[in-house]
Amino acid sequence: MRRVVITGAGSVNPLGHDVPATLAAMRSGRCGIGPLSGLVDQDRLAVQIGAQVTGFDPAAHFDRQRLPLLDRFAQFALVSARQAVAQSGLAFDGALADRSGVVMGTAGGGNTTVDDNYRTVHAEGKNRVHPFVVPRLMHNAAASHMSMEFGLRGPGLAVSTACASSNHAMGLALQLIRGGAADVILTGGSEAMLCFGGLKAWEGLRVMSRDGCRPFAASRNGLVMGEGGAVFVFEELEHARARGAEVLAEVAGFGMTSDAGDIVAPTQDGPVRAMQLALADAGLAAEDIGYVNAHGTGTTANDRTEARALNAVLGAQAAHVPVSSTKSLHGHLIGGTGAVELLACLLALREGVIAPTVNFDAPDPECAVDAVPNVARHGVDVRAVLSNAFAFGGLNAVLALRRI
Amino acid sequence: MEQDLMTKDRAIAEQVIAIIAEQAMRAPGDVTAADSLQDLGIDSLGVVECIFQIEETFDVAVPFNANNPEESAFDISTVGSVIAEVEKLVAQQRG
Numbered sequence: 060m061r062r063v064v065i066t067g068a069g070s071v072n073p074l075g076h077d078v079p080a081t082l083a084a085m086r087s088g089r090c091g092i093g094p095l096s097g098l099v100d101q102d103r104l105a106v107q108i109g110a111q112v113t114g115f116d117p118a119a120h121f122d123r124q125r126l127p128l129l130d131r132f133a134q135f136a137l138v139s140a141r142q143a144v145a146q147s148g149l150a151f152d153g154a155l156a157d158r159s160g161v162v163m164g165t166a167g168g169g170n171t172t173v174d175d176n177y178r179t180v181h182a183e184g185k186n187r188v189h190p191f192v193v194p195r196l197m198h199n200a201a202a203s204h205m206s207m208e209f210g211l212r213g214p215g216l217a218v219s220t221a222c223a224s225s226n227h228a229m230g231l232a233l234q235l236i237r238g239g240a241a242d243v244i245l246t247g248g249s250e251a252m253l254c255f256g257g258l259k260a261w262e263g264l265r266v267m268s269r270d271g272c273r274p275f276a277a278s279r280n281g282l283v284m285g286e287g288g289a290v291f292v293f294e295e296l297e298h299a300r301a302r303g304a305e306v307l308a309e310v311a312g313f314g315m316t317s318d319a320g321d322i323v324a325p326t327q328d329g330p331v332r333a334m335q336l337a338l339a340d341a342g343l344a345a346e347d348i349g350y351v352n353a354h355g356t357g358t359t360a361n362d363r364t365e366a367r368a369l370n371a372v373l374g375a376q377a378a379h380v381p382v383s384s385t386k387s388l389h390g391h392l393i394g395g396t397g398a399v400e401l402l403a404c405l406l407a408l409r410e411g412v413i414a415p416t417v418n419f420d421a422p423d424p425e426c427a428v429d430a431v432p433n434v435a436r437h438g439v440d441v442r443a444v445l446s447n448a449f450a451f452g453g454l455n456a457v458l459a460l461r462r463i
Numbered sequence: 464m465e466q467d468l469m470t471k472d473r474a475i476a477e478q479v480i481a482i483i484a485e486q487a488m489r490a491p492g493d494v495t496a497a498d499s500l501q502d503l504g505i506d507s508l509g510v511v512e513c514i515f516q517i518e519e520t521f522d523v524a525v526p527f528n529a530n531n532p533e534e535s536a537f538d539i540s541t542v543g544s545v546i547a548e549v550e551k552l553v554a555q556q557r558g
Binding site for chain 1: 511515527528530534
């Protein structure tokens, strides 16, 4: 079977505008959540905290012709992709162009564009919007701009499964390369839902915390929204070896399941089966797993159910496997979250550093996991990891990565 | 005046019961103050919908977090407790 490895990584997220800055924040447990600033109509929001990407100047990355075509979620994706491609050393010319593709996850697509233009026509009563509203807001905008910028002429897809979008995207990229449809795929996800309309919609569901993200902790009271994205270069192993590329990790397996249950309430069975399928697909046993990046949203229901599912999958050694939710650091990036969380998996595999679950004030007996409270753990020998994503709608996607 | 207030409060109870009955897909006459929302078959998403309808109907803001309903400053344990909480909120608003 064709094997798939990661040969490049890039990211723009609340912890930093590139991978080194993000990993530094994960090592030091620096939280990117704070008071919101600069949102239109912010005074009408009940939730006043979030994990914003601050200091990001689009004009520094895109010229005046291009910028009007790019919603914030596409900007995050493109800047991340440039970093990932640069690290990989790939140039997509000649035959490689037709053998290369892009699969990107997003839950809301051009949410900021939708919000701004609804305001224009509904609130301001204008009858005309900018001609680029449609190409900006479409969910595949990021994937399409990536294919255009790098000349990727093979498979191109946008994947939208709410909070599991990135993991589903990366899982499909793995399967496409394995199946022979492509040799290289840029994949990951991005999201820019942290605008008035995006936050207001989440407020309606009443699962947002107003004071912080505390996954697995007794005092947790909801999720905190973030924004940003990450992109990885997935490459067929022999292709990467033939050109002497540095391999960051192997994408060893993927499992996806559906709860077929409730539209918002999670089940234990769906996540359990997804983790088991990812392990089996990777040829790994539960004992091989040295770290789990949890979905860990900080809601009562998710964390309790996920902890039970982890105990069911990991069995006797569950208590000894570090399980952290880096959402406590970068917030919930919704459709982009799995991609940014994969960086914590690379940190564990490559440096033996486990990113912490910060803001962890007291354990919850209902969440029996080693949540790596507050401080990163160093010198841990991690050979394989799982990264969980469980979406509203009961769609579960789990990736297994292995050191190589 | 007294009479007015009592009529209004009875109206509050009736309206709250109508909202809850609608969620439970029952006739208002089949919903009593002693019923819990769970007894009536209303799940967590149904509770959030009830709260939204209450806010829209009475123009109040209900302090309710779906993550830990039992710790919210709004008692939803029974239909009667919801009515009492709404009456309090409406009184505060009038005050």
